[in-house]
Amino acid sequence: MTILDVRTSGxxxxxxxxxxxxxxxxxEPAGTALPTPGDADPLGADLQxxxxxxxxxxxxxxxxxxxxxxxxxxxxxxxxxxxxxFEGALRDRVSGGADIAGEFDDLLVEHxxxxxxxxxxxxxxxxxxxxxxxxxxSIYHLKEADPHAWVIPRLSGVAKAALVAVEFDEYGGGRADxxxxxxxxxxxxxxxxDAGYLHYVDHVPAAxxxxxNMMSMFGLHRRLRGALVGHFxxxxxxxxxxxxxxxxxxxxxxxxxxxxxxxxEHVEADAVHEQVxxxxxxxxxVEAEPELAADVVFGIQATDLLEQDFADHVLGAxxxxxxxxxxxx
Amino acid sequence: xxxxxxxxxxxLDGPVLVEGPVDLxxxxxxxxxxxxxxVAVCTCKRSKTFPLCDTSHRRKVRDDQ
Numbered sequence: 001m002t003i004l005d006v007r008t009s010g011x012x013x014x015x016x017x018x019x020x021x022x023x024x025x026x027x028e029p030a031g032t033a034l035p036t037p038g039d040a041d042p043l044g045a046d047l048q049x050x051x052x053x054x055x056x057x058x059x060x061x062x063x064x065x066x067x068x069x070x071x072x073x074x075x076x077x078x079x080x081x082x083x084x085x086f087e088g089a090l091r092d093r094v095s096g097g098a099d100i101a102g103e104f105d106d107l108l109v110e111h112x113x114x115x116x117x118x119x120x121x122x123x124x125x126x127x128x129x130x131x132x133x134x135x136x137x138s139i140y141h142l143k144e145a146d147p148h149a150w151v152i153p154r155l156s157g158v159a160k161a162a163l164v165a166v167e168f169d170e171y172g173g174g175r176a177d178x179x180x181x182x183x184x185x186x187x188x189x190x191x192x193x194d195a196g197y198l199h200y201v202d203h204v205p206a207a208x209x210x211x212x213n214m215m216s217m218f219g220l221h222r223r224l225r226g227a228l229v230g231h232f233x234x235x236x237x238x239x240x241x242x243x244x245x246x247x248x249x250x251x252x253x254x255x256x257x258x259x260x261x262x263x264x265e266h267v268e269a270d271a272v273h274e275q276v277x278x279x280x281x282x283x284x285x286v287e288a289e290p291e292l293a294a295d296v297v298f299g300i301q302a303t304d305l306l307e308q309d310f311a312d313h314v315l316g317a318x319x320x321x322x323x324x325x326x327x328x329x
Numbered sequence: 330x331x332x333x334x335x336x337x338x339x340x341l342d343g344p345v346l347v348e349g350p351v352d353l354x355x356x357x358x359x360x361x362x363x364x365x366x367x368v369a370v371c372t373c374k375r376s377k378t379f380p381l382c383d384t385s386h387r388r389k390v391r392d393d394q
Contacts, residue, residue: 110389165366173364240384244377264378271369271382275346279338 010063011053012201016046018082022053025075030068034078042089043309047082048209052201054079055216059143060197083217090214094301098293100230100286103300104278107237117311118245120318127253132324133314134191134259135200136208140215141184141262142197145170147212150219151228155281157288159229162280166236166273180269183262190258193329203325207313211306218299226292229285230299233277238307240270344369344382353380 011027014020018040025032040047056062057070069075113119121130145167155163172178185195194200201209218228243266250260286293317324338346350364361380369382376383 108387110387112389112391113393169365173366241387244383267383268363268378268381269365271344271384272346272365272367274384275338275340275344275369276367 010065012049012198014046015049016040016044018046018050019053022050022075022078026053026062026065026069028066030066030072031074034074037078037081037085040082040085042085043206043210045206045209047085048206048213051079051082051086051213051217052209054082055213055220056198058216058220059146083221086210086213086217090302090305091298093305094298096294096301097297100282100293100296100300103230103297104233104237107234107300107304110241114245116242117314118242118249120315121249122245122252125249125318127255129318129324130249130253130255131191131193131329134188134193135325135329136204136310136314138184138188138193138195138200139198139204139208140212142181142195143212144180144184146181147215147219148228148232150216151225154222154225155229155285157284159281159284159288162276162284163229163232166232166276166281169269169273180262180265183258183265186258187262190256200325203327203329205313205324205326207306207310211310214302214306224295224299226285226289226295227299227302229277229281230296231303232299233274233282233296234300234303236270236273236277239266240274243267243270342373343386344371346370355380 011023012019014023017035018037021035025034037047037050053062054075057065057067057075061067061070117133121133148163148170149167152160152164152167168174170180172180172182176182188195215228215231218224218231243263247260247263247267250263282296286296314324335348337348340346347368347370349366349368350362351368353361353363353368353370355361363381371379371382371386373386375385377385
C-alpha cells in the first residue's frame with residue numbers, strides 16, 4: 001500500500017484498498033473509475049477514512065484536488081455503497097423503536113458513578129491524555145456545527161427556525177472570534193497543538209472518524225433528517241455535564257484559559273440548546289412529520305453507540321498504558 | 330408599533346427559558362448579562378454558574394447501590 005504524505009499531497013495516508021483508491025483518484029481529474037467496497041468492515045479504518053475523504057469534498061475540500069469530484073457520479077455511487085454498509089452496521093447494532101420521550105428521559109438522568117472519558121479525566125487522567133482527546137475531537141470541532149447546517153433546508157416552521165437559532169449560537173452569533181470552531185482552534189493552540197483543519201486526521205482511529213462520518217451522512221441525506229435532528233439533540237443533552245467535568249479536569253491541570261473557555265462556553269450554551277433542540281426542533285419536526293419518530297430515535301441511539309465505541313477505544317488504550325492515537329503528538 | 334411580547338418558557342423541574350439578550354439581577358446585587366438568543370435561568374439553585382442553568386437540576390441515579 002502506498003503511504004500518502006498529508007503534508008505534500010494535502011490528503012491523509014491511506015489505511016487500506018478503499019481509502020487508497022479514493023486518495024488515488026482524487027489526484028486525477030474527476031471521472032476516474034473506483035472499486036467496489038466488497039466485504040470491507042463498515043466501522044473499520046479503511047472504509048471510514050474513504051468515507052471521510054468523500055464527505056470532505058462537501059466541506060473544505062483538499063488542496064490540489066479537482067473540486068468537480070464533489071459531484072462526480074462515479075464517486076457519489078462509490079460513497080453510496082460505503083454509506084449503505086455504514087448505515088446498515090449502525091441499524092444492526094441499535095435497539096430501534098420510536099419512543100423519543102423515553103430516549104430523552106434516559107439521556108437526562110445522570111448515572112453515578114460515571115464511566116466515560118470526562119469521568120476518567122476528572123478523576124485520574126493525565127494532561128497528555130487530555131491532549132490526545134483534544135486531537136481526536138479536533139476532527140469534528142474544527143468544523144463544529146457544519147454537518148448540522150445541511151439539514152436546514154430539509155426542515156420547516158418551528159423546527160427550522162429553532163435549529164437555525166442554535167446554529168447561529170454555534171457560529172458565534174455573527175462574531176467570527178466566538179465561533180465554536182474558532183474557540184476550539186484557540187484551545188488547540190493554547191494546549192501546544194496544531195490548530196490546522198484536519199491536521200490530526202492521520203492520528204485518529206476509525207472510531208473517531210465514524211462519529212464525524214455519522215453526522216455528515218445524516219446531514220447530507222434529506223431522508224435521514226430525523227436522524228440528524230435526533231443526533232443533534234442527543235449530543236447537546238450529553239455535552240453539558242461532560243463539558244463541566246472537562247473544565248474541572250482542566251482546572252486540575254492548571255490548563256490555559258482558552259482550553260477551559262471552550263468547555264465553560266459549552267456548559268452554558270448547551271443547557272439552552274438542549275431545551276431548544278428537544279422542544280422546538282425535535283418536537284416541531286415530529287409534530288409536522290410524525291412518521292420520522294423512528295428516525296429521530298435511530299439518530300439518538302446511533303450517537304450513543306458510536307460515542308460508546310469511541311470511549312471504549314480511548315479508555316481501552318489508556319487503561320493498558322498506551323496511547324489512543326495512531327501517531328505521537 | 331407595540332413591542333413584541335417576550336416569550337418565557339417554564340420547564341418542569343428545569344430552568345426558565347427567557348429570550349435574550351437579558352440582564353439577570355441576583356439577590357446579592359450582582360448583574361449577569363447574557364446576549365444568547367435564549368437564556369436558561371436556573372430555578373433549582375444547584376447551578377455552579379447560577380443564575381444560569383448548568384443542567385445540575387438533572388436527576389442522578391446511583392448504579393452501584
